[in-house]
Amino acid sequence: MNKYRFxxxxxxxxxxxxxxxxxxTRTEQLHTHPFxxxxxxxxxxxxxxxxxxxxxxxxxxMAIIPSNVMHSVSLNANTSYYAxxxxxxxxxxxxxxxxxxILFLRSLETSAIPIxxxxxxxxxxxxxxxSIFAQIDAEIERKETxxxxxxxxxxxxxxxxxxxxxxxxxxxxxxxxxxTGKQMVLNAIKYIDAHISDPLSLSExxxxxxxxVSIFCRYFNQLTGKSFKEYLKCKRIAYANELIKxxxxxxxxxxxxxxxxxxxxxRSYKQVMGITPSEYRxxxxxx
Numbered sequence: 514m515n516k517y518r519f520x521x522x523x524x525x526x527x528x529x530x531x532x533x534x535x536x537x538t539r540t541e542q543l544h545t546h547p548f549x550x551x552x553x554x555x556x557x558x559x560x561x562x563x564x565x566x567x568x569x570x571x572x573x574x575m576a577i578i579p580s581n582v583m584h585s586v587s588l589n590a591n592t593s594y595y596a597x598x599x600x601x602x603x604x605x606x607x608x609x610x611x612x613x614x615i616l617f618l619r620s621l622e623t624s625a626i627p628i629x630x631x632x633x634x635x636x637x638x639x640x641x642x643x644s645i646f647a648q649i650d651a652e653i654e655r656k657e658t659x660x661x662x663x664x665x666x667x668x669x670x671x672x673x674x675x676x677x678x679x680x681x682x683x684x685x686x687x688x689x690x691x692x693t694g695k696q697m698v699l700n701a702i703k704y705i706d707a708h709i710s711d712p713l714s715l716s717e718x719x720x721x722x723x724x725x726v727s728i729f730c731r732y733f734n735q736l737t738g739k740s741f742k743e744y745l746k747c748k749r750i751a752y753a754n755e756l757i758k759x760x761x762x763x764x765x766x767x768x769x770x771x772x773x774x775x776x777x778x779x780r781s782y783k784q785v786m787g788i789t790p791s792e793y794r795x796x797x798x799x800x
Contacts (some may be wrong), residue, residue, distance in 0.1 A: 528603035529664055531650055532596040540587040550578040550598040557592025568629045573639050576631035579621045595646040599668055617676050632678040694732035697722050709752050710771045715741045750785045758797045763790045
């Protein structure tokens with residue numbers, strides 16, 4: 514994980530990283546990282562360039578940067594902030610988290626919410642958030658018995674508090690319709706994850722949620738940026754990669770991730786990954 518290190522960074526067992534910068538001015542070039550990052554600006558201004566858009570954070574604002582998203586960061590004079598980075602695996606089994614957090618994290622994964630969700634905190638929330646970040650920093654500094662469990666609990670508390678602020682405004686009728694569609698797609702994604710090895714069709718999946726194929730496709734494309742077929746293919750290839758890294762044969766991975774025949778798997782794999790399954794296996798061979 515060293516290549517993901519930033520200045521003044523403290524880590525917990527290589528799964529959680531916290532950074533506090535005070536009165537800082539600098540620019541970070543385009544980069545990406547495999548973890549989620551919660552950024553909390555105490556003062557000054559931080560500008561992120563993400564996916565061709567520019568987004569500012571000023572004092573009292575928080576945002577979450579999704580994993581594996583290319584971005585750059587610049588700080589104006591005298592910017593102070595916390596940045597908490599963590600792998601989802603550090604929170605334990607995602608299905609053990611409350612439904613509110615699960616849906617939000619899945620929304621981040623699928624771009625069902627803006628790629629740079631942010632919120633402005635009220636004065637009492639600012640003090641609360643600052644105290645939580647300080648507690649995490651102190652736990653990592655002291656590393657006393659049970660500190661990792663405490664850090665995990667604090668992260669879940671931060672995410673939950675962020676979500677509460679993010680969704681606090683009452684949506685309009687049009688937004689209500691959007692959120693209803695989003696919920697359907699998030700549930701569809703959960704269904705896909707649970708049945709990734711099974712034959713799945715667009716029409717059958719739409720029927721499960723009692724909507725027409727056209728309505729299902731409209732929301733699915735809007736919220737994931739992919740067609741149902743393309744999304745399913747990418748998810749299956751990602752699952753195949755997990756199996757290959759665990760030592761499964763390529764043929765077994767192809768079967769278990771839901772491809773009907775090996776030639777379709779090989780062709781789809783090359784389209785998504787840009788290399789063959791054999792080439793991927795050589796790089797990730799289990800010793």
